[in-house]
Amino acid sequence: MPVEPPMTADEHDVPASMAGARPDGGSHAGSVPGRASAGPAAPSLDQALAGLDALDEAGHRARDRLSRRLWRATWPKLIAFGIILLVWQIAVWAHWRPYILQTPSAVARQLWELLGTSLFWQACWATAQQAVVGYALVIIVGGIVGTAVARVAVLRAGIGSLITGMQTMPSVLWYPLAFMVFGQNAKAIVLMMVLGAAPAVANGFISGIDQVPPVLLRAGRILGARGLSLERHVVLPAAFPSVLGGLKQGWAFAWHALMAGEFLILVNPLSLGGRTVNALTQNDFPVVVAMMIVIVFIGIMVDVAFTRVDTSVRRRYGLLDA
Amino acid sequence: MTAVTPAPTTWPAGPAPSIRLSGVSKRHGDATSGVVALQDISLDVAPGEFVCLVGASGCGKTTLLNLVAGLDRPSVGTVEVATAAADGSGAPTAKAPVRQSGGTASAMLFQDSALFPWLTVAANVELPLRLRSVGKTERRAVADDLLDRVHLGGFGSKRPHELSGGMRQRAALARALAQDAGLLLMDEPFGALDAITRDLLHDELESLWMDRGFTVLFVTHNVREAARLGDRIVLLTSRPGRVAASFPVGLDRPRRIDSAEIAGLAAMVTDQLRSEVGRHAR
Numbered sequence: 001m002p003v004e005p006p007m008t009a010d011e012h013d014v015p016a017s018m019a020g021a022r023p024d025g026g027s028h029a030g031s032v033p034g035r036a037s038a039g040p041a042a043p044s045l046d047q048a049l050a051g052l053d054a055l056d057e058a059g060h061r062a063r064d065r066l067s068r069r070l071w072r073a074t075w076p077k078l079i080a081f082g083i084i085l086l087v088w089q090i091a092v093w094a095h096w097r098p099y100i101l102q103t104p105s106a107v108a109r110q111l112w113e114l115l116g117t118s119l120f121w122q123a124c125w126a127t128a129q130q131a132v133v134g135y136a137l138v139i140i141v142g143g144i145v146g147t148a149v150a151r152v153a154v155l156r157a158g159i160g161s162l163i164t165g166m167q168t169m170p171s172v173l174w175y176p177l178a179f180m181v182f183g184q185n186a187k188a189i190v191l192m193m194v195l196g197a198a199p200a201v202a203n204g205f206i207s208g209i210d211q212v213p214p215v216l217l218r219a220g221r222i223l224g225a226r227g228l229s230l231e232r233h234v235v236l237p238a239a240f241p242s243v244l245g246g247l248k249q250g251w252a253f254a255w256h257a258l259m260a261g262e263f264l265i266l267v268n269p270l271s272l273g274g275r276t277v278n279a280l281t282q283n284d285f286p287v288v289v290a291m292m293i294v295i296v297f298i299g300i301m302v303d304v305a306f307t308r309v310d311t312s313v314r315r316r317y318g319l320l321d322a
Numbered sequence: 323m324t325a326v327t328p329a330p331t332t333w334p335a336g337p338a339p340s341i342r343l344s345g346v347s348k349r350h351g352d353a354t355s356g357v358v359a360l361q362d363i364s365l366d367v368a369p370g371e372f373v374c375l376v377g378a379s380g381c382g383k384t385t386l387l388n389l390v391a392g393l394d395r396p397s398v399g400t401v402e403v404a405t406a407a408a409d410g411s412g413a414p415t416a417k418a419p420v421r422q423s424g425g426t427a428s429a430m431l432f433q434d435s436a437l438f439p440w441l442t443v444a445a446n447v448e449l450p451l452r453l454r455s456v457g458k459t460e461r462r463a464v465a466d467d468l469l470d471r472v473h474l475g476g477f478g479s480k481r482p483h484e485l486s487g488g489m490r491q492r493a494a495l496a497r498a499l500a501q502d503a504g505l506l507l508m509d510e511p512f513g514a515l516d517a518i519t520r521d522l523l524h525d526e527l528e529s530l531w532m533d534r535g536f537t538v539l540f541v542t543h544n545v546r547e548a549a550r551l552g553d554r555i556v557l558l559t560s561r562p563g564r565v566a567a568s569f570p571v572g573l574d575r576p577r578r579i580d581s582a583e584i585a586g587l588a589a590m591v592t593d594q595l596r597s598e599v600g601r602h603a604r
């Protein structure tokens with residue numbers, strides 16, 4: 001900060017260099033003596049602020065058209081898909097495992113045929129029901145445990161690191177336990193899903209609540225939010241992007257656990273997993289691969305949906321550029 | 323006129339103060355290894371007064387504001403804050419748009435606007451009203467008024483991150499005014515802004531304050547800013563924070579930050595601030 005000598009009240013005719021000096025060293029016009037009193041040409045505050053705001057606004061770019069963005073997202077996927085088909089076809093041409101491996105077109109025909117059967121849609125429906133029930137329970141358990149651990153110091157010390165550790169466990173590891181507890185029963189699959197996926201959801205809640213900026217909490221309290229209203233109006237919305245990340249990861253783990261459960265526990269032969277195992281026992285390559293494609297497709301679709309929600313939330317929160 | 327004589331640190335007898343700190347000390351941590359943030363601070367702020375607290379880092383500015391806001395308790399001493407305009411002294415918020423009995427005692431502005439990113443600008447301004455259960459239509463009308471008042475009419479549907487730093491601070495100001503608190507605490511609110519924006523926001527704040535007559539406790543490390551805005555500059559020492567001196571600023575308003583009188587006063591405060599800071603050299 002520049003140091004000026006003290007001056008008396010009537011000293012209006014100060015040198016320009018002094019009258020224009022700013023404490024923070026900003027450049028100044030520095031040419032008009034007597035700038036100390038407001039000149040007649042000075043614009044109004046309204047006008048000056050409006051001008052400044054207009055300058056700030058000008059920098060924002062418009063987003064590309066939807067069709068353009070779609071195309072940009074799609075073509076790399078199409079090329080990747082094409083390469084996979086090509087490698088597969090080459091393997092067939094090269095007579096690798098000739099009695100098992102069949103061409104992509106044979107599988108495609110099989111898939112097309114499957115899509116026309118009501119049995120296939122029954123399988124999808126059975127698996128979807130199981131997925132919804134299991135995932136709902138994953139969210140409930142994960143949410144409660146996560147919130148409790150984030151809020152209670154003893155719980156955090158006790159099981160905080162356990163939750164992170166559980167996240168690294170493959171869900172198949174829960175199969176023996178689930179099978180022993182519930183036997184050949186849909187409940188066993190739900191147990192596998194909860195044990196496999198709830199830790200990821202809980203972690204989303206924990207890190208979300210941990211990372212609420214303290215200044216927002218302080219602002220919320222000053223504005224009059226206390227206790228539950230602070231949770232509802234500040235903590236939960238502030239934690240939401242991270243919670244959503246946990247839900248997305250939790251879905252991936254729940255889907256893994258569900259598929260492992262359907263393959264191993266064989267509760268419902270009409271589910272997607274059950275049908276696949278059935279085809280496997282009959283050495284029916286086209287059906288096995290067709291079911292795999294269906295299962296991967298469902299997983300990808302749900303992931304895409306999550307990513308879209310995630311992106312729009314992040315954009316709304318200002319966590320994304322542009 | 324320039325009145326640059328150091329004054330006694332307490333307000334002379336007159337109307338009941340808006341804020342009264344008596345012998346306030348605050349220690350963070352335990353008695354042996356803790357840090358004394360504030361020591362024996364006594365300070366009265368009159369209703370409608372604009373007081374600027376100036377100090378180097380470590381003077382406990384934020385701690386002091388937290389005490390006044392009721393977010394923290396003093397280790398020793400008492401903090402009294404008059405509740406809004408309810409005492410009828412000088413009608414501080416007589417021109418405010420809402421007169422809710424449940425108005426919070428103090429509003430605060432931060433260096434970071436602390437707007438909630440998940441709400442639109444208008445919803446941010448409405449939030450304090452919502453927390454006081456004000457009806458939807460009234461809320462909307464008040465928020466529109468306030469946004470117009472801070473020259474943000476038409477920006478209500480934007481998200482905070484879509485606004486510039488200066489616009490965010492104006493939106494935060496509108497949200498603070500929606501509290502109808504009668505006391506505005508400001509924690510280096512313009513510290514992160516460029517000089518041109520800051521200059522305009524000084525004008526904006528001064529005109530709002532002259533309109534509405536709320537009490538302001540404004541923390542800054544920018545001495546010029548303090549001289550530009552305050553009725554009185556209170557200089558705090560660092561580690562521990564104590565009141566070193568108090569300078570009444572008897573300059574006419576509206577003021578300009580580049581006026582000679584403000585430069586002169588700022589130079590004087592700066593000299594004393596430097597000698598305070600110099601005492602910490604090892």
